[in-house]
Amino acid sequence: MAGDIVSINNLRVSFPSESARIYPVDGVSLKILKGETLGLVGESGCGKSMTSLALMGLLPRPLGRVDGGEIIFKGRNLIGIADAEMAKVRGRDISMIFQDPMTSLNPVYTVGDQIIEAIQAHERVPRTEARRVAVDMLRKVGIPSPEKRIGDYPHLMSGGMRQRVMIAMALSLKPELLIADEPTTALDVTIQAQILYLMNDLRRDLGMSILLITHNMGLVAENADRIAVMYAGRILEEAPTKGLFASPLHPYSRGLLDSIPRMTGGGDKLQSIPGMVPPLNDLPKGCKFFGRCARSTEPCETKEPPLFQKGEGHSVRCWLYEE
């Protein structure tokens, strides 16, 4: 379809566990349109990071593997293509910013060397030209006097600066899709605001798409065009941002939104979701939210619901919405 930059269909990722294989991602389908930001939200262990690693071809080997489904990027299925091919896609077409800027940079090279290396790995350009691009990018991400800082080692920089370097590196090849996996979780809120402002700016300038993975509902509310809510390896609800916040349909989405304290109010008892996320080797048989759901009915225990379409671009995996 026109407009998609990537379309994930029925993706399954498995890992071995003591008894049987477990499926951190189980039948996930997602589309990301050109120029849009898709927010992927969920609690820890819901499979959101595994989805992005599969997309990057970076599942930890040999344990993790894709067990089914396809990832169509610009008309080509990325599942099963040769490593050398994938290496070309990575960085040039799809780039990723990881959660932890402290551990994602190599401490024994200067930040400049690392960005230049990334550029030269994908484009046949002379070093001086790569360096010019790197300085330019560092300036764009708001690093003061980039000509000087390009020679710094990562340990000389603060967390916010390092995350900017990561972003500069990810963007120096002008990828069409940027995967940002909890890009600001390790940073303070004033720095977080700077980084997101910057990412949105660059998205507009470069026309790229962003997959924003986070557990923070505030971040997706302010930055995403559409949101997918993930739980136990599945997408439970997908909707345009305003639609999801105005009328969350799935009891889990509603529970998530009700359980966050608001800056505007306060004092009353928070609504909370009872229980906890079930372990992947002991999931409920039917709906994966069964057991924590206050509105569960008879089929929920035994039969897993499919996604039901409810209005424009709004779908929900819950029997309550069966027509």
Added chain:
Amino acid sequence: MNNPFLRVRNLKKYFPVNSGIFHRTKGFVKAVDDVSFTVDEGETLGLVGESGCGKSTTGRAILRLTPAEGSVAFRGEELLSLTGDKLRRARKDFQMIFQDPYASLDPRMTVRQIVSEPLSAILGRGQRREEDDKVAEILEAVGLGAGAMSRYPFEFSGGQRQRVGIARALITRPALVVADEPVSALDVSVQAQVINLLAELRERFNLTYLFIAHDLSVVRHISDRVAVMYLGRVVELAPKNALFDRPLHPYTHALLASVPEPDPFRKKERMILSGDVPSPLNPPSGCSFHPRCAHAEAICASEIPVLEDRGKGHFAACHFTRA
């Protein structure tokens, strides 16, 4: 005026920075620099700020977990000069809840041992039967049930472990509890359960909280008054609604504007701070916020502003803003 429940005056904690082969002291990190505030009985004072602002060190210094200068008076009694048995007996009244429920519980101890340890450490060995009754009672109160006694920490989820940590803090029936980021390691749906529990226990055991957190929405939810710290100093302190709705200090203003709100319909004012938090090793002269402040003038670089009451208990340390 009679003695306030907790009065902290001119609290200072400087960490020496040593270098060279003789480890000569080259300077000090002023982690806590002249902090004063009071907390009333039954009140919850939220202490917020970005990483490195000194909020945790303040909490630890009050509980005598790290030596510090200044004065901490608890019901009129000076804590910082207590030693030996007197200190141990006083500790019964003030306890701490830690951030990380994975690191703060000894994996080789049963829940019974973990929770009863403060009893024997502070009150001496008691009758085992009596201790068991107390442990069972407090485990019921935190929602775990006496059945948890013989189990080990690994058998529990993050939220349940935090309940064990809370039970351990409350077993001596303290009057003051310092909670240092008690919910920031937890998932959103579980976070709400623990916040509700803390609020419920406050009523039930007539607790006073010093609630340290970086998450402003959580702080607004649970606190009566809030103090904002920046580079070791309190820059603003006010009843929570006044602080959140009518912040006086430019830093508080920027901090509040940076928090992403889970409400895509609300257009909020964009206010992006430039630059990073300066190093506490070499803080800016005068008002330490002046290099990042939009309203800074000459006086801000030379004179440290005093934390003054601007009416109705709304304190701010700024040369310019007036209530």
